[in-house]
Amino acid sequence: MHNMPMLHRPATEQSSTPEQLDRRSRRVWFAFAILFGIVVAAALYSANVYGRIAAIGALQEQGRTDANLKVALLRAVLERPRALPLLLADDQQVHDALASTGRDPVATLDRKLESLVSGTKASVLYVTGADGVAIASSNWHEPSSFVGNDYSFRDYFRRAMETGTAEHFALGNVSNRPGLYISRRVGSPEAPLGVVVVKMEFDQLEADWREAARPTYVTDEHGVVLITSIPSWRFMTTSPLSTNDRAVIRNSLQFGDAPLASLPITPPQAIGPDAFTVQAVLPGTRAEEFLRLTTTIPSTPWQLNYLIPMEPVVASSEREARFLVLTTLLPIFAIAAFLLRRRLASAMQIAVGRIAREELERRVLERTEDLSRARDRLEAEIADHRTTEAKLQVVQQELVQANRLAILGQVAAGVAHEINQPVATIRAYADNANIFLERQQIAPVRENLNFIAALTERIGTITEELKAFARKGRSAAEPVELRGAIEGAVVLLRSRFAGRIDALAIDLPQAGLAVIGTRVRLEQVLINLFQNALEALEGRDQARVEVATRETADDVEVTVSDNGPGIPLAILQSLFTPFNTSKEKGLGLGLVISKDIVADYGGRIDVESDETGTRFTIHLRKVVL
Known part of the structure; x- marks a missing residue:
């Protein structure tokens, strides 16, 4: 054992002098330093690339959620005024005012339109005759009243007269304020009486977007900015318009005399579906890199664009990646340098010992002692490892x-x-x-x-x-008649909520309608939802819990709605998290277990809640008996 180092010594070491070994050691250290520099540089570059990719991925995931929420809010704002023209087009007072030559029916309609505007989010409501001249308006008493103005040149008037309904975003020629005009024809296509128009403005929505401090804007099919959190970008374009498109827009006076200049944004670089990187210049700032997410807005030809600043997040992610690389590489190279130093030192010692032949016996003894100590250390290390x-x-x-x-x-x-x-x-x-x-x-x-x-x-x-x-494990799923499961859940709750069970208004499904599951577990889900709704209504007047069933092509929806105070936002955001509850004695497990049960059978649970009440919808897979 003691002679093994001599047997494994390379031939080059046996014939090398200390001077040669010293020169060789310097060359080895030089090569080691170059290798260290190359590896560190490559690792830092890779860390930057990885950090950027990871940061963009995280931003994209978060931004997609924010963009979808903004689209949902915009759709909610749009849907409110769309019903007004539909209702007014069949209103008898509108027909009387359009058919009459007297002033009384028109004055009555003016007051009606004024009251409707004050109770909705619309900006203005007005009615035009078949010639496009406004005969009544909600702002009839204001200096900027629309009454008497000719709107026959407006696209929303012409398209409503031709097709029955239209939506058109434009700059008001009287108010000089942008908004969405929603119009509907009054009367039959053969004998139209006029058009009902509602104008919707988006000042509050744009103010809400500005508070988020992330540029958001909506563009039409031509790329013209309609709604934006940055007012100076309104009526600018995402790309230069063609001569023909520019001429059509100018002639229609849709955007007044806006120059239709291009946005201060560089051409996008695609990094994924509907995701791009761009350079943009915000008002009062320098050029900055943004992640631009785009998503279509259902029921409109519009597109929502959402810009997320990339530089702070990307820089932070790159720093973290570089730090991780350095904390990994430096110890490795430190250990390698230590081992290399020991190797070179050992070679130098062997060379010096070979030259001093007269001390060979002493050196052999010393070497033997060194190996013995090394063996003892190794045994001690092995014992420590064990x-x-x-x-x-x-x-x-x-x-x-x-x-x-x-x-x-x-x-x-x-x-x-x-x-x-x-x-x-x-x-x-x-x-x-x-x-x-x-x-x-x-x-x-x-x-x-x-x-x-x-x-x-x-x-x-x-x-x-x-x-x-x-x-x-789980019990095997089987067809379960939904009507029986609902009735069973009500039976279990009847005695516990005696005196309050009448608040349940259940529209039972037809007999024979079945879903995939097991009756006991489906009853558990229904009992949880019924109980939560009844407890939320405790002490409230006119308490009511409505249970309805709707059958679609592939599944069955069971909706449980109450008119309670709604779920607090802090609870709603983590509603399906274990032990999350607003009840003093609740465990916070009912909805978690219910969600797991429904998911086991290929379904899901959705929830909507505000100050007017809460609505749970269970989606279950339908089965034909």
């Missing part, structure tokens, strides 16, 4: 046990929550049985005892289901 490994196994066992306890805690909490409903119902039936016994009414007592026996069987079923869930 001790560390044993400690690691103990820690791993403790982690496994802790994880097992956490899972058992969640299962126990789920069992407690799920059996709480039938237990509460059993208590109610038991109390009723005592009352009937005091009254010597035996038949109702037997009936309540039968109910209690059935509920105890249900508790056993629930615990078996939850134990199967803990074993990563």
